[in-house]
Amino acid sequence: MCSGRRAFQGNGLVVVLDAEGLSPELMQAVTREVCQFETVFLTGVDLDRRSAVLRILTEGEEVDFAGHPVLGAAAVLQGMLPGESGDEWALGVANRTIEVRTSPGAYWGRCPDGSRRPAVRADRSQVIGQWHSLKPLD
Numbered sequence: 001m002c003s004g005r006r007a008f009q010g011n012g013l014v015v016v017l018d019a020e021g022l023s024p025e026l027m028q029a030v031t032r033e034v035c036q037f038e039t040v041f042l043t044g045v046d047l048d049r050r051s052a053v054l055r056i057l058t059e060g061e062e063v064d065f066a067g068h069p070v071l072g073a074a075a076v077l078q079g080m081l082p083g084e085s086g087d088e089w090a091l092g093v094a095n096r097t098i099e100v101r102t103s104p105g106a107y108w109g110r111c112p113d114g115s116r117r118p119a120v121r122a123d124r125s126q127v128i129g130q131w132h133s134l135k136p137l138d
Contacts, residue, residue: 013072040069053092064094074100
């Protein structure tokens with residue numbers, strides 16, 4: 001969940017890890033199947049360098065930017081690291097880099113127009129999810 005003040009009351013979001021090798025058609029099918037407004041697929045995840053590449057899909061198309069998926073992906077990536085420290089992430093979206101800063105309980109993003117503002121505040125217990133790996137079936 002993203003941007004909710006309490007669990008289960010925010011904008012639902014699916015973050016798919018290990019999306020390398022998934023075809024655009026499969027990504028679109030997964031997005032329609034999970035019935036969320038947006039789904040973000042991560043490739044090229046490098047936790048040491050705090051970077052990843054994101055593809056953001058709605059039920060109808062791939063989009064070149066959406067704030068909640070970018071911040072939600074940063075929250076999931078930060079949750080994969082030990083400890084409660086904050087970090088700066090470089091997330092590639094549609095051939096550009098979006099800077100996202102995480103700190104315990106808050107996530108800030110620099111929007112494509114250059115503006116920067118606090119966007120999400122939530123404690124770690126509100127980032128709820130199950131980890132699955134999607135690989136094409138032969």
